[in-house]
Amino acid sequence: MELKRLRKLHQRVLVVGFIAFILSASVPALAIDIYTEPEVMVENGTACVLRCTFKSNEVVSSYIAATWYFQSNQPDHKFFKEPNTIFYFYGGGLGQSSEDYKDRLQFIGDINKKDVSIRINPVQFGDNGTYTCEVKNPPDISGKRARTELRVVLKGALPRASTPVIVGAVIGVLLLLVLILVAVCIVMKVIHSRNDYEGCINLENACAPPPQPIKKTEPKLEGPPSTSPPGQAQGPVIYVQLDHSGSKNSFHKMEPVVYADIRKN
Secondary structure (H helix, E strand, O other): OHHHHHHHHHHHHHHHHHHHHHHHHHOOOOEOEEEEOOEEEEEOOOOEEEOEEEEOOOOOOOOOEEEEEEEEOOOOOOOOOOOEEEEEEEOOEEEOOOHHHOOOEEEOOEHHHOEOOEEEOOOOHHHOEEEEEEEEEOOEOEOOOEEEEEEEEOOOOOOOOOHHHHHHHHHHHHHHHHHHHHHHHHHHHHHHHHHHHHHHHHHHHHHOOOOOOOOOOOOOOOOOOOOOOOOOOEEEEEEEEEEOOOOOOOOOOEEEEEEEEEEOO
16 A cells, blocks of 8 residues: 555656646746755754745645655765655655655645645664755746755764753843842932922922011100191191290299191191
8 A cells, every 4th residue: 555655646746747847848937946954963863853945936736846855975875876755745645765764754844834844753873964855836846956964963962051051141131130120210219209309398488478578667756745636637836935034133934835836737
């Protein structure tokens, strides 16, 4: 059953190739852009993701085909001389052409999102080499293949970030943020207190009564009580002295007599 299924997929790939050839001869070929990571480094025995995305001018159709090739960089490997097909996709069907990746290679992409990435789990030292991604979306079939260099290293060979260092950095950043917030709160509180104090002073000054002018009191003149009726102003009174003596030998008797009383009407 597995061989029969693989044969059908191979036939479909051949059909796609034939259709692409016919379209390229009849209509101008459109360019398709394919993107992969230049290099991927993983530890032996771990999972590895080989990403491949594409950009096509045409809507993704059921005739789209994606193929992954592998060429080893080890002289004693059977795929050292030329690339070999390890995975292909056509019309929703998946297939593997190499037994070396059986049960280890998985398609994790999404054709509708123009993603044909794969995952190898676990990777082995024999997986070192160049992986090539090719995509054809008829009539958009012309495009350069994208390549990724996979390097498999020993476990523990990759540099790892120290957990205490990361935790310390995070704590330091949080403490710095807290200090900044506290400083901002203190400054705002000082400014607010200063504004309140100035407002109280201004309020007291506004509520204080204005100073009253000092009234000058004129000194009262001593004199006989006025007998004029109320409502009339009394004028000045002139006093004179009369002499009642008749001779030189008599003594002078002086008595005050009111000479005139000038009144104002």
